[in-house]
Amino acid sequence: MRDMVKVGLMGLGTVGGGVVELLAKNRVEIAQRAGEGIEIAMALVRDPAKARGLDGAIPRLTTDPEEILADKSIGIVVETMGGEEPALTYIKKALRRGKHVVTANKEVVSAHGQELFEAAMIHRCHLMFEGSVGGGIPIIMPLKRCLAANDIDEVSAVINGTTNYILTEMTAKGKDFAEVLREAQARGYAEADPSADVDGLDAARKLAILASIAFNTRVTPSHVSTEGIRAVSSADPRYAAELGCVIKLVATARQDDGAVRVAVAPVLLPKDHPLAAVNGPDNAVLVRGRPVGRVVFSGPGAGRGATASAVVGDIMEIVRQRTRPDKSQCTCFTTKEVLAGSGRPSPFYVRLRLPDGHGALDRATAAFAARGVSLASASRKSADGSGYEFVLVTRSAAEDAVRAAAAEGASNGAGWAVLNVLRMEDGDGAA
Amino acid sequence: MRDMVKVGLMGLGTVGGGVVELLAKNRVEIAQRAGEGIEIAMALVRDPAKARGLDGAIPRLTTDPEEILADKSIGIVVETMGGEEPALTYIKKALRRGKHVVTANKEVVSAHGQELFEAAMIHRCHLMFEGSVGGGIPIIMPLKRCLAANDIDEVSAVINGTTNYILTEMTAKGKDFAEVLREAQARGYAEADPSADVDGLDAARKLAILASIAFNTRVTPSHVSTEGIRAVSSADPRYAAELGCVIKLVATARQDDGAVRVAVAPVLLPKDHPLAAVNGPDNAVLVRGRPVGRVVFSGPGAGRGATASAVVGDIMEIVRQRTRPDKSQCTCFTTKEVLAGSGRPSPFYVRLRLPDGHGALDRATAAFAARGVSLASASRKSADGSGYEFVLVTRSAAEDAVRAAAAEGASNGAGWAVLNVLRMEDGDGAA
Numbered sequence: 001m002r003d004m005v006k007v008g009l010m011g012l013g014t015v016g017g018g019v020v021e022l023l024a025k026n027r028v029e030i031a032q033r034a035g036e037g038i039e040i041a042m043a044l045v046r047d048p049a050k051a052r053g054l055d056g057a058i059p060r061l062t063t064d065p066e067e068i069l070a071d072k073s074i075g076i077v078v079e080t081m082g083g084e085e086p087a088l089t090y091i092k093k094a095l096r097r098g099k100h101v102v103t104a105n106k107e108v109v110s111a112h113g114q115e116l117f118e119a120a121m122i123h124r125c126h127l128m129f130e131g132s133v134g135g136g137i138p139i140i141m142p143l144k145r146c147l148a149a150n151d152i153d154e155v156s157a158v159i160n161g162t163t164n165y166i167l168t169e170m171t172a173k174g175k176d177f178a179e180v181l182r183e184a185q186a187r188g189y190a191e192a193d194p195s196a197d198v199d200g201l202d203a204a205r206k207l208a209i210l211a212s213i214a215f216n217t218r219v220t221p222s223h224v225s226t227e228g229i230r231a232v233s234s235a236d237p238r239y240a241a242e243l244g245c246v247i248k249l250v251a252t253a254r255q256d257d258g259a260v261r262v263a264v265a266p267v268l269l270p271k272d273h274p275l276a277a278v279n280g281p282d283n284a285v286l287v288r289g290r291p292v293g294r295v296v297f298s299g300p301g302a303g304r305g306a307t308a309s310a311v312v313g314d315i316m317e318i319v320r321q322r323t324r325p326d327k328s329q330c331t332c333f334t335t336k337e338v339l340a341g342s343g344r345p346s347p348f349y350v351r352l353r354l355p356d357g358h359g360a361l362d363r364a365t366a367a368f369a370a371r372g373v374s375l376a377s378a379s380r381k382s383a384d385g386s387g388y389e390f391v392l393v394t395r396s397a398a399e400d401a402v403r404a405a406a407a408e409g410a411s412n413g414a415g416w417a418v419l420n421v422l423r424m425e426d427g428d429g430a431a
Numbered sequence: 432m433r434d435m436v437k438v439g440l441m442g443l444g445t446v447g448g449g450v451v452e453l454l455a456k457n458r459v460e461i462a463q464r465a466g467e468g469i470e471i472a473m474a475l476v477r478d479p480a481k482a483r484g485l486d487g488a489i490p491r492l493t494t495d496p497e498e499i500l501a502d503k504s505i506g507i508v509v510e511t512m513g514g515e516e517p518a519l520t521y522i523k524k525a526l527r528r529g530k531h532v533v534t535a536n537k538e539v540v541s542a543h544g545q546e547l548f549e550a551a552m553i554h555r556c557h558l559m560f561e562g563s564v565g566g567g568i569p570i571i572m573p574l575k576r577c578l579a580a581n582d583i584d585e586v587s588a589v590i591n592g593t594t595n596y597i598l599t600e601m602t603a604k605g606k607d608f609a610e611v612l613r614e615a616q617a618r619g620y621a622e623a624d625p626s627a628d629v630d631g632l633d634a635a636r637k638l639a640i641l642a643s644i645a646f647n648t649r650v651t652p653s654h655v656s657t658e659g660i661r662a663v664s665s666a667d668p669r670y671a672a673e674l675g676c677v678i679k680l681v682a683t684a685r686q687d688d689g690a691v692r693v694a695v696a697p698v699l700l701p702k703d704h705p706l707a708a709v710n711g712p713d714n715a716v717l718v719r720g721r722p723v724g725r726v727v728f729s730g731p732g733a734g735r736g737a738t739a740s741a742v743v744g745d746i747m748e749i750v751r752q753r754t755r756p757d758k759s760q761c762t763c764f765t766t767k768e769v770l771a772g773s774g775r776p777s778p779f780y781v782r783l784r785l786p787d788g789h790g791a792l793d794r795a796t797a798a799f800a801a802r803g804v805s806l807a808s809a810s811r812k813s814a815d816g817s818g819y820e821f822v823l824v825t826r827s828a829a830e831d832a833v834r835a836a837a838a839e840g841a842s843n844g845a846g847w848a849v850l851n852v853l854r855m856e857d858g859d860g861a862a
Binding site: 032035149274277292297299303306309310317334 | 452464567568576708729737753765
């Protein structure tokens with residue numbers, strides 16, 4: 001065999017360990033398909049003495065990133081540490097030393113893509129990040145390259161496995177958010193501090209990456225209106241099911257009148273929507289473009305093996321290309337207005353608690369009518385001591401008007417409360 | 432703008448016309464994303480006088496392929512004629528003249544991939560064929576590159592839009608195959624001669640292309656056991672629904688004990704199977720690999736715009752690469768045994784017509800028991816003058832044994848008939 005391509009691995013946790021295992025397990029096929037063999041020459045770890053079950057797979061463990069960065073035999077740095085720092089600093093240093101970089105770090109790529117791509121261009125390095133979105137699902141390369149001839153109208157995705165697992169469990173078992181979250185934490189599907197997942201930030205980061213590619217303009221997580229799933233109660237999936245819908249945390253980017261709109265929020269999807277059947281920790285990304293139409297990519301959104309598949313695929317792509325890029329790989333050619341929120345009328349699901357007594361529903365519906373929001377249905381649900389839950393479904397309306405009307409109705413008297421307001425999507429996949 | 436990359440287009444029918452339109456419509460974005468502008472310099476047509484609504488988009492129409500092949504300013508030849516000849520000859524000539532080739536021609540690629548790749552390697556040309564499988568769905572590049580680190584166990588696909596449209600209509604409306612076929616022909620979803628679609632050959636060609644990439648060995652359409660949908664009656668989708676299933680024409684390639692198994696056949700899929708929800712002319716491809724797990728790609732499987740998206744994506748990829756490939760792009764590194772048929776036990780759906788009278792079902796089940804096939808259920812369906820339809824569901828069994836038992840039962844007496852034998856798949860996506 002010819003010389004091996006030498007890789008420096010930064011981080012030997014779940015994903016890094018998966019990369020080492022995969023390169024060992026499919027070594028022969030990977031070398032055939034990439035055209036050259038690939039070996040991990042060195043790995044950056046916090047504690048070299050820690051047992052990882054990867055004995056002998058890596059010639060050298062180090063605690064000093066400079067050892068990898070200064071090693072001229074290492075052509076590719078793979079960053080699998082996660083988190084913003086020190087990963088960002090190490091990636092920039094690697095690019096400045098002329099090393100190609102593969103990362104699965106959505107925090108770094110979504111917030112710092114611009115400076116990373118500038119460094120990559122100056123030093124003529126590849127910067128690859130397939131594993132940063134959708135785990136093992138090929139989505140970055142298909143969007144950036146296979147679908148590059150299209151005018152993209154929309155990218156919508158169920159793209160956070162933790163929240164999708166929680167919502168799937170809440171729906172299947174009628175359990176509360178807090179209970180399922182505890183179970184998810186116990187099973188390793190949710191972090192000890194789950195806020196980046198359950199509050200929608202993780203999905204916003206991934207959406208920013210996808211939107212930047214799809215619409216050729218810089219979108220960062222701070223652009224995205226982000227609503228998590230903490231306000232979804234055990235009643236909401238049940239009421240959604242009565243409407244023929246399921247609740248999913250949907251990340252959506254659309255191009256509308258030259259502006260890009262980006263939002264992450266729990267949404268009611270009809271059961272035949274292509275994102276509705278994505279269950280448990282799976283992810284799916286829907287792309288709508290002209291002329292292609294609607295394309296959907298689905299699969300495991302996270303996990304050791306799935307993310308390793310994406311990372312090693314990127315390493316192989318760099319090896320296969322053999323030449324250094326002579327221009328920017330950044331796809332943000334233009335500067336478009338980027339706006340938070342969907343900005344698009346649609347039906348809404350409004351769950352209210354109204355006091356017992358005549359006229360309560362009338363006063364609530366009047367508040368909607370006063371804002372120009374007409375209702376498609378209003379159903380009384382369970383009663384408690386002092387009132388009833390109602391689920392109102394609006395006709396297509398602006399989100400602001402719906403929220404204002406709901407809040408106004410709630411301010412009308414004692415015992416009123418707005419329990420949830422969720423967007424509803426139609427069935428053609430226009431999430 | 433710099434010099435444009437000049438393309439010679441061979442064939443200006445549905446797909447070729449779509450390519451011209453797309454290059455015109457998204458001209459600016461395509462140039463930005465590819466790094467250079469792309470123009471059709473010349474197109475090969477049968478009749479230059481024919482009106483195509485593409486006025487002025489192409490500087491020169493010709494009826495002589497040599498004009499394109501001899502033009503040194505043309506670096507990329509795009510073949511959108513379809514059919515085996517003369518497309519194959521023209522593609523080979525283009526490669527021998529050092530021109531990169533993009534084709535959506537599944538007939539040529541599936542049957543002649545080896546010689547084409549050899550020519551491409553000798554002359555250091557790119558040979559791209561994303562549009563040959565799955566229309567606008569990115570699948571060739573994701574399988575060849577994004578998922579290249581994986582050991583692929585299975586590729587299963589609903590990959591022929593005509594049969595999927597027919598089966599969807601038969602299921603939704605309870606109509607007969609012949610009636611839906613006539614409607615599909617009237618609506619342009621089926622050809623005047625529908626045999627390549629309805630007899631499974633088109634799916635077998637696409638499967639051969641996918642299997643060759645997935646398993647790194649040469650698979651051609653002649654390897655594939657191919658059963659079409661003509662034997663599916665209007666009763667089958669109804670009985671399938673009673674079993675919680677839908678009938679799809681599924682193309683499956685699996686690796687099993689080092690051999691590759693390839694089959695195209697109508698199959699009963701449980702309703703929650705990832706390929707079960709692919710309706711109408713849509714296509715979907717399921718890939719199962721280690722370590723990635725199960726990934727599914729779905730979208731429009733054919734059509735002017737969808738296929739043009741894939742073809743122009745390939746052109747852009749060639750432009751983006753800028754360098755000539757210095758080794759083979761062929762992924763058939765190995766030679767594995769390739770066997771027709773699934774070769775895998777599974778439950779089967781057997782529709783029989785049994786004569787009226789005591790003991791008919793007993794004799795039928797005895798025939799299965801004698802072959803070691805045990806039954807999970809046997810249901811009497813509609814009666815006609817002289818007998819009853821029965822649907823038997825076997826436990827997991829070898830296909831040969833099931834077919835032999837069914838035939839033996841049918842030979843047992845007058846009024847017996849085997850109406851259909853269809854494989855049933857389980858719900859985890861292991862189609």
